[in-house]
Amino acid sequence: MCELLGMECNVPTDITFSFAGLALRGGAKGPHADGWGLALYEGKAARTFIEPAPAHDSPLANFVREHPMHTLLAIAHVRKRTRGPVSLVNTHPFVRELFGRHFVFAHNGTVRNVRRFKTGRFTPIGNTDSEWAFCAMLAGLQNRFGTSYPTSNRELWDAVAKISGRIGSVGTFNFLLADGQHLFARCSTNLHHIVREAPFSSATLSDDDVKVDFAKLTTPSDRVAVIATQPLTRDEKWIRAEPNTLWVFRGGKLRKTLESR
Amino acid sequence: MCELLGMECNVPTDITFSFAGLALRGGAKGPHADGWGLALYEGKAARTFIEPAPAHDSPLANFVREHPMHTLLAIAHVRKRTRGPVSLVNTHPFVRELFGRHFVFAHNGTVRNVRRFKTGRFTPIGNTDSEWAFCAMLAGLQNRFGTSYPTSNRELWDAVAKISGRIGSVGTFNFLLADGQHLFARCSTNLHHIVREAPFSSATLSDDDVKVDFAKLTTPSDRVAVIATQPLTRDEKWIRAEPNTLWVFRGGKLRKTLESR
Numbered sequence: 001m002c003e004l005l006g007m008e009c010n011v012p013t014d015i016t017f018s019f020a021g022l023a024l025r026g027g028a029k030g031p032h033a034d035g036w037g038l039a040l041y042e043g044k045a046a047r048t049f050i051e052p053a054p055a056h057d058s059p060l061a062n063f064v065r066e067h068p069m070h071t072l073l074a075i076a077h078v079r080k081r082t083r084g085p086v087s088l089v090n091t092h093p094f095v096r097e098l099f100g101r102h103f104v105f106a107h108n109g110t111v112r113n114v115r116r117f118k119t120g121r122f123t124p125i126g127n128t129d130s131e132w133a134f135c136a137m138l139a140g141l142q143n144r145f146g147t148s149y150p151t152s153n154r155e156l157w158d159a160v161a162k163i164s165g166r167i168g169s170v171g172t173f174n175f176l177l178a179d180g181q182h183l184f185a186r187c188s189t190n191l192h193h194i195v196r197e198a199p200f201s202s203a204t205l206s207d208d209d210v211k212v213d214f215a216k217l218t219t220p221s222d223r224v225a226v227i228a229t230q231p232l233t234r235d236e237k238w239i240r241a242e243p244n245t246l247w248v249f250r251g252g253k254l255r256k257t258l259e260s261r
Numbered sequence: 262m263c264e265l266l267g268m269e270c271n272v273p274t275d276i277t278f279s280f281a282g283l284a285l286r287g288g289a290k291g292p293h294a295d296g297w298g299l300a301l302y303e304g305k306a307a308r309t310f311i312e313p314a315p316a317h318d319s320p321l322a323n324f325v326r327e328h329p330m331h332t333l334l335a336i337a338h339v340r341k342r343t344r345g346p347v348s349l350v351n352t353h354p355f356v357r358e359l360f361g362r363h364f365v366f367a368h369n370g371t372v373r374n375v376r377r378f379k380t381g382r383f384t385p386i387g388n389t390d391s392e393w394a395f396c397a398m399l400a401g402l403q404n405r406f407g408t409s410y411p412t413s414n415r416e417l418w419d420a421v422a423k424i425s426g427r428i429g430s431v432g433t434f435n436f437l438l439a440d441g442q443h444l445f446a447r448c449s450t451n452l453h454h455i456v457r458e459a460p461f462s463s464a465t466l467s468d469d470d471v472k473v474d475f476a477k478l479t480t481p482s483d484r485v486a487v488i489a490t491q492p493l494t495r496d497e498k499w500i501r502a503e504p505n506t507l508w509v510f511r512g513g514k515l516r517k518t519l520e521s522r
Contacts (some may be wrong), residue, residue: 042349045386047311052303063324088303097357100384121382123361123408125306147384 002092002108004191005076006176006227008183010252012070013224015040017205017212020065021232022076023055024207034079035091037106038064041073044101044180050091073183075176077106089126093176096122098138099149101180105134108229109172109188117167133167137177140166153182157256160184161246165260168244176227183249185227186260187241193227194238195254203233223252263353263369265452266337267437267488269444271513273331274485276301278466278473281326282493283337284316285468295340296352298367299325302334305362305441311352334444336437338367350387354437357383359399360410362441366395369490370433370449378428394428398438401427414443418517421445422507426521429505437488444510446488447521448502454488455499456515464494484513 005022007015019038036055039046055061055078077092093106107130114129120139124131140163141156150156160177164186167173174191177184185191196203198221200214227247231238241247246260266283268276280299297316300307316322316339338353354367368391375390381400385392401424402417411417421438425447428434435452438445446452457464459482461475488508492499502508507521 042313045350047349048309050308059328060324063321067320088308089306097384097386100386102386121408123358125358125361125363147382 002077002079003229004106004108004174004176004227005232006178006183006185007071007074007224008227008249008252009072009222009224011219011222012072013222014068014070015074015076016065016068017210018226018228018232019076020210021205021207022078022228023061023065024205025078034086036061036076036078037091037093038076039074039093039095039104039178040069040071041102041104041178041180042071046095046102046104046178046180048093048095048104050088050093052086052088052091073178073180075104075106075178075183085127087126090128090131092130094131094134096134096138098142099145099147101149103138104178105130105137106176107133108174108190111167111171111173113170114167129171133173136167137163156182157246157248157258161258161260164246165244168260174229181250183225183227185241185247185249187243187245187247189243190229191227191241192229192231192238193225193241193247193254194231194236195223195225195252197223197252203236206232206234225249225252225254263338263340264490265367265369265435265437265488266493267439267444267446268332268335268485269488269510269513270333270483270485272480272483273333274483275329275331276335276337277326277329278471279487279489279493280337281471282466282468283339283489284322284326285466286339295347297322297337297339298352298354299337300335300354300356300365300439301330301332302363302365302439302441303332307356307363307365307439307441309354309356309365311349311354313347313349313352334439334441336365336367336439336444346388348387351389351392353391355392355395357395357399359403360406360408362410364399365439366391366398367437368394369435369451372428372432372434374431375428390432394434397428398424417443418507418509418519422519422521425507426505429521435490442511444486444488446502446508446510448504448506448508450504451490452488452502453490453492453499454486454502454508454515455492455497456484456486456513458484458513464497467493467495486510486513486515
């Protein structure tokens with residue numbers, strides 16, 4: 001299994017604290033030693049740091065932890081290989097262009113017989129079920145909306161819920177998907193979120209003694225949604241997702257919970 | 262103007278030395294202060310480090326210089342903005358999937374009225390002539406070969422020469438293009454290369470006093486082609502490209518020089 005981390009905010013926010021919690025599970029405290037990745041949006045494009053090696057003792061992961069990187073939208077992943085060898089092509093998150101913007105995707109679980117789903121113009125580069133499922137979702141979105149970003153947000157949300165529900169019906173399909181404006185978080189089995197907003201308090205990482213007082217780092221109008229496979233902090237109240245649902249985040253808020261089956 | 266750097270080898274080679282020379286031109290010794298990027302292949306996929314800020318005093322560029330990264334194929338770029346604002350979406354090298362592999366592209370020069378060229382399924386994310394030209398080249402390759410990587414190398418080389426010649430006929434189109442197997446280097450105005458092979462000697466960076474003795478770092482069968490806008494070392498003999506030609510590198514060798522007009 002793998003662990004997912006997403007962050008979606010209304011002001012550029014540093015992901016270092018949450019990423020540190022995730023990276024601890026990448027080889028040190030967890031069994032997720034087969035690679036890690038982090039994608040950070042700046043507008044319609046994301047830049048990605050990936051490494052097919054454990055996050056815990058990675059110089060690049062250390063670099064990311066030590067250099068604050070502010071973003072409105074980010075997806076991170078630590079990998080425990082289930083399908084496909086350990087290599088760069090199989091390291092999440094995956095990034096592709098659709099509608100003239102980057103889509104970013106990270107997956108937790110296994111989708112059986114994923115090759116039954118058509119991937120259209122998106123050819124997988126590696127050999128994971130995850131990348132194939134991502135390509136199939138993008139192909140589904142392109143079939144539905146053509147070449148332009150949908151003008152109706154609600155239609156986009158419904159399409160993501162429906163297409164991912166179809167893929168999720170034949171496997172474990174917990175994922176994070178971002179398009180530069182939204183963060184979509186689908187639950188098959190395990191997914192949690194928290195929205196940090198005023199009045200801010202402090203939080204302590206579950207796997208370490210690192211503590212952050214968000215009140216000192218924020219303004220009252222800040223809002224940050226954090227989504228993770230398992231709660232990353234031990235003193236905050238995380239909300240657990242229902243199986244076969246899709247959460248849609250935008251502006252640091254949970255905008256909608258949709259059925260996805 | 263911008264500066265290009267490519268490396269293509271027959272054994273995994275550290276690009277740190279050449280990248281250090283390029284990064285010096287990114288704000289310290291040159292006027293190329295508007296961003297930098299480096300893409301390193303591992304098989305069919307590349308990982309990319311990009312930053313819309315000067316390379317010279319960038320912590321991330323320092324990280325890259327200080328951590329040896331071995332690869333068979335790499336493309337780097339430092340940018341002096343001519344078209345399009347300074348931002349992540351406009352930072353080279355650009356990466357897209359075609360034929361189930363990453364294509365990587367970096368450009369030096371300006372292509373006028375680039376929007377006359379069709380980009381097919383590849384929608385530019387930013388607003389540079391460079392990314393548009395890259396998308397147009399990929400669309401041309403897909404039109405020519407469909408969805409699978411060409412079985413004939415020679416047909417691929419000819420197609421790259423022809424498509425890029427058409428785009429280069431209306432602008433300055435010096436570029437580096439890689440597909441995980443080849444490094445294509447097209448010259449409109451300025452491009453140089455050197456092939457380092459046995460017997461190896463030492464070399465000194467043009468813009469600094471850093472000296473490397475390649476004899477100590479190599480085995481007699483190693484072969485490394487380095488391509489750059491301007492020679493990066495002061496004591497080696499670089500070969501200057503003729504305008505409107507395309508060099509094709511593979512296995513650390515110059516395989517072919519094709520006309521591209």
